[in-house]
Amino acid sequence: MADRFTLYSYFRSSAAFRVRIALNLKGIVPDYRFVHLLKEGGQQHAAAYARVNPQELVPTLVHDGHAIGQSLAIMEYLDEVKPAPPLLPQGAFARARVRQLAYVVACDIHPVNNLRVLNYLRKPLGHSQDEVTDWMTHWIDLGLGAMETMLAGSPETGRFCHGDAPTLADICLVPQMTNARRGKTNLDLFPTLLRIEKACYELPAFAEAQADKQPDAE
């Protein structure tokens, strides 16, 4: 019982992508339940799933009879119950630096660009796809620009966002880079982010977590 993990996932969800990377890094192979965010008016709104995750969002991890929502809460949990390899570095300030970088994506870029927010801009607010793309690009440029500055200017940046092992910061960065390519962001302005993304994809944990590698991919 306690050694089985179940992940409710959707291939295109970048929050689920994060958790898939974290599980791969930890060497955990979960049982998957697929929640299609577009079919049947959004399977995340089905009553059975709403009982698992009252926010009606993916991902949700179920372990040992407990359901956990919110990708960052899931990843901190995984790091506590299966500490090796760690997703956070040693040292309180180093951990704060990694969490700050992760939250730039998880609190300030991704939430304003997720499916339900973009849908609200389209309807009821009536914006065109061009306006929606400009919105996305605006927040991505701001957030990734700040990350580039933070990473390029710090001696603590290594092969990855913090030193030479992947952390929560890389796990949040990589799916956001994929999202950025859906908008008009000029990623050439962020050479440090591109370099780190490339280093991440050399690890199977990142490469195999990509949307198009998932069983529910279309």
Added chain:
Amino acid sequence: MADRFTLYSYFRSSAAFRVRIALNLKGIVPDYRFVHLLKEGGQQHAAAYARVNPQELVPTLVHDGHAIGQSLAIMEYLDEVKPAPPLLPQGAFARARVRQLAYVVACDIHPVNNLRVLNYLRKPLGHSQDEVTDWMTHWIDLGLGAMETMLAGSPETGRFCHGDAPTLADICLVPQMTNARRGKTNLDLFPTLLRIEKACYELPAFAEAQADKQPDAE
């Protein structure tokens, strides 16, 4: 040196409000630097502050020569360097539950409603104040509704969001309740949240962290 904390704060910022509560709970009296988000085109965009926080957002905590942005990263840091009283409960699942609740606010309600997002809706998108208020209310209702369901349905909810001591979940909830009152949210639909908010304000750590108690309040 190591025992001095400096907080860059703005009285109306709910992310700064969270950190002020956390510092009060920990018994830490920081040196304050006030960053007025509306004056001079936004003091957070001044070059000197952008060096402290490349995201040009408040709050930032400076400790021992290190600057930390992102309120959740700051609070996790405080909990590591000054563990008593704890902001997270014992037990990995309990901590995951508290973090999930905190992130409902910090990742899914607050980011879509902060000053810069509302300003973008006003200009360039040209929405009226009524439309902006409807936007705010929509996301607040969704997020607080999920929190009410999660809290009302759990035996782990106590006087506070998790048991009988305040945690990160309460610290995120309380400022969000203040923000909710700026919109059209009917808080009577969320009796558990109202009860917990009231319990929080009985603690000076919460009451004294409110916007109107700050030296920079207007």
